[in-house]
Amino acid sequence: MVQYNFKKITVVPTGTDFIDIILSRTQRQTPTVVHKGYAISRIRQFYMRKVKYTQQNFHDKLSTIIDEFPRLDGIHPFYGDLLHVLYNKDHYKLALGQINTARNLIGKVAKDYVKLLKYGDSLYRCKALKVAALGRMCTVMKRIAPSLAYLEQIRQHMARLPSIDPNTRTILICGYPNVGKSSFINKITRADVDVQPYAFTTKSLFVGHTDYKYLRYQVIDTPGILDRPFEDRNIIEMCSITALAHLRAAVLFFLDISGSCGYSIAQQAALFHSIKSLFMNKPLVIVCNKTDLQPLEGISEEDMKLVMEMKAEAMKTVIGQGGEPTSEEGVLLTMSTLTEEGVSAVKNAACERLLDQRVELKMKSKKINDCLNRFHVAMPKPRDQKERLPCIPQAVLEARAKKAEEAAEKEKRKLERDLENENGGAGVYSADLKKSYILANDEWKQDIMPEILDGHNVYDFIDPDILQRLEELEQDEGLRQEQGADDDLEMDGEEMTPEEQEALAEIRKKKSLLIQQHRIKKSTAESRPTVPRKFDKDRKFTSKRMGRQLSDLGLDPTFAINRARSISRGRKRERSLDRTDDGADAMDVDAAQPNKKLRMRSLSRSRSRSRPPSEVVPGEGFRDSAQKVKALKIAKKSVKKRNKDARRGEADRVIPSLKPKHLFSGKRSIGKTQRR
Known part of the structure; x- marks a missing residue:
């Protein structure tokens, strides 16, 4: 859990804003009306309250600043030295000391003027003392304005610092600039550190998190370090030195054996020997990076000798409690962040060595005795002289072997990303989404799926016995043709009487006319005007025609005709x-x-x-x-207030009240322009 959260520090206002905030609060939170006719004790109390309230507000705000900023002597040495590197410890303490001094001065000013206000003999003298007290407080605040601005800059910078827990499991990456440190942290964590082909791309500490054996590890990427005297190193390099000096972590020293970083193996070895004192009592892994450009076996003998010397020194850094150096396993590893070859092995080796060291330290601590007293290991009593070894069931061994095979196969399995890189990259390679389908027959995976029509699958319309049905239909059709059966649906004129033939001809003629009229209307519907009835030359809509139609239906048209005439003469x-x-x-x-x-x-x-x-x-x-009438009255009354409130609002570009009463009533007398 992160113990230091610098993002919660309250914003530090500037000197002018500080004064405006406090005086505005005093004006709003204390009474503002006093008359010279009041008793002198009431006038004194009025102005004493203002002075005390202002002093208390100054005290609270300044105390918040002093308490929230970390004290360098009381926090973890890593953060103490890091803040000293970034901001200079002396300037930082001096600024906080000035804030503390201003708080004490404001308290003394308030105390002195409250004592004087106790003996004020008039309204004018009490007000003058109040103005002088507030003026001296503001003068004190103006003097510390540079310190406030400096602390605000520090607060903003501290809020951008990474949240590093100095006490948790940590992996620290160090080395020369441009050797692949940021690429490695991007591979094993979800951190997004900028990677560029030039030195000092990383200018500050970056933190990522990774998991190993169900435990969370924080991985810290440090800026590059150059091999030069301690006093010549800049702030960027000193961040890395501070992390190496104070964090109890596993250290990964990156070594670029290809020389593409701009520094030879000899220079990198010299840096290793100059800072090896910072690696004492820490698990150290030397990582030979960029093996895709230059394998470790292909370097010269001189460089190989330097690498072996570094390996020997790395084995001496962590001395066990028995006084013996650690084993050679996991001290010198090779990898390539470009091809990701050996990346997981480096991460696992660093996590394993760190975990072993932490467990060993805990086993040697005093707390382990309290924990061991809670455990009891049951041992069976010996029955005879025969030695009985631990028995592992065959099923467990087979399951373990099967799991190992699956893990090996999973590592060998090609991912879609690998297939994409082999087949032309993104935009060229198209992933096969059907190859993982679980079907009874693998040949069915590439079958084209039937389409959907009107909510039904095409396969729903296919009859499994369609061939048999087709054959039956053909046989039936053949029998009908042999019998000479004609289609009864078609009307033949020879079978009808002359009256039926005339009626049929009339129906067909009327039908064709209706179709023709409909087509004409449809073609000219947009451009055809609406003709008033008095200009209806064809007389299609007349009362006589309506009467004939009603008579045909068996209805009396007299009443309808008279009603239409009376309305038309209205x-x-x-x-x-x-x-x-x-x-x-x-x-x-x-x-x-x-x-x-x-x-x-x-x-x-x-x-x-x-x-x-x-x-x-x-x-x-x-x-x-x-x-x-009652419902209309209620409706009108319900919208009255809403209509009144909606007359003028924020969107009407007007000021609803030019002089709000709560800001202008009883604040100042006529002719006075001095507020405070």
Whole structure:
């Protein structure tokens, strides 16, 4: 579990922002109205509260900064030295010391001015003391503005540091630049470290995680190290030196035997001997990389001698508790990150050696006695002098052998990625998705699957006895032809009477005309205008025609014809109603006064009348007009507030209230522009 999470450190505001935040909070969280008519004790309490509240806010914010930033003396030495390399320990402590000093100064200022405010004799003098107290606090904060800016830069950089747990199982990769360290960590973990063909592509520590024997290991990729004096190394190299010095990990020293990194084997061996003191008491594996360019057996004798010397030194780095060097297994390994040959072997060897060392250290510790006391190993009592070796059942041996064969076959099996590289790469090679189908016959794998039509498989329409049915149909057809049976579905004119022939000819003629008319209408449907009834020259839609059709159906057309005529004359004024009994015009002043009700009726018929809102229309669901009026009132009332709120909003590009009351009421008196 990671013990140090620098990403949770609170943001450090700048000096100006710090002052604005605190003073704005004081203005919002404390009373703002005071009058000179108040008792002097109340006025003193008013301003003392403001000074104390401001000092407390400054104290809380500064204490948060001091507490959240790590103390270099109290954290793991790896992080302590790493922060010292990146930010200079002296500057870091000096900045935090200035923050602490500012916190103490602000506390003293508040204490002094609260003491003076106790003896303030007027509103003016108390306010002046309050302004002076807040001003001195702000002056202190302005003086430490550079320290705040420096700590904010450190906080941002620390948040980008990798989350390294110094106490867990760790594999550390080191060596010259451009020898393949980042390529290796990309192969065995899910880390995505940038890989480029030039030196110092990796400028900081990168962390990935891998699994071995159901245990999680963290793999750290370090920047390249050059063989030069300690004081000449830069910050990038010092990150690697710090990790090697303080992390208890298995070290993989990468050696480029091809020389393509720009450094010879002699130079790399010199680097190994110069930093071998950092490898003491750590499992060390020398990895000869890039064997695809230069095999280990093909290097010169001088280089081979240097490699063997490095191997001998690597065996001496980890001395067992009995004082003997470790075995030669897994000390010198070869691999190629390009072809991935030997990558898993290097990872397994490093994890195995680290695991053995950690178990050995735990076995020698004092805690192991407490753990061993909880175990009891039962041993059978000897019955005779005969030696009985452990018996492993034959089934277990066979299962173990079978599992080993499957593992070997799995390693030899070609992956789709290998087949793709062999057959032209991506875009050229097309994977066969059917080769893993589990079918009764392997020849069926490449069969073309039947298509689907209207939700049915084509195979559903195939009758297994179709050939037999076809033969039966052919025999039946042959018998019908022999008997001279004709198709009864076709009408023959010779079998019909003359009246039926005439009716058939009339039906066919009418059918052809209807088809022809329909085709004409369909072809001219878009460009054909709608003809009003009064311009209907063909008189296709007349009341007489409607009457004939209704009569043919056996219905009386009189009522329908009269109703159509009365509706068609709806907008014409009835002369019988517009004239009086004497024949005089109703609009004539000298004429006799007509019936007022009759006249209003005649005028109202000249135009259509609107339906009142309270009238109930069948199908609306209301019992009577009173219920409809009540429902309309409730609906209008329910949308009133919503319509009022929707008049002006955020999207209307207006300021709803130019002077909000909670910001402008009781804050300042007329003629005063000084707020604090």
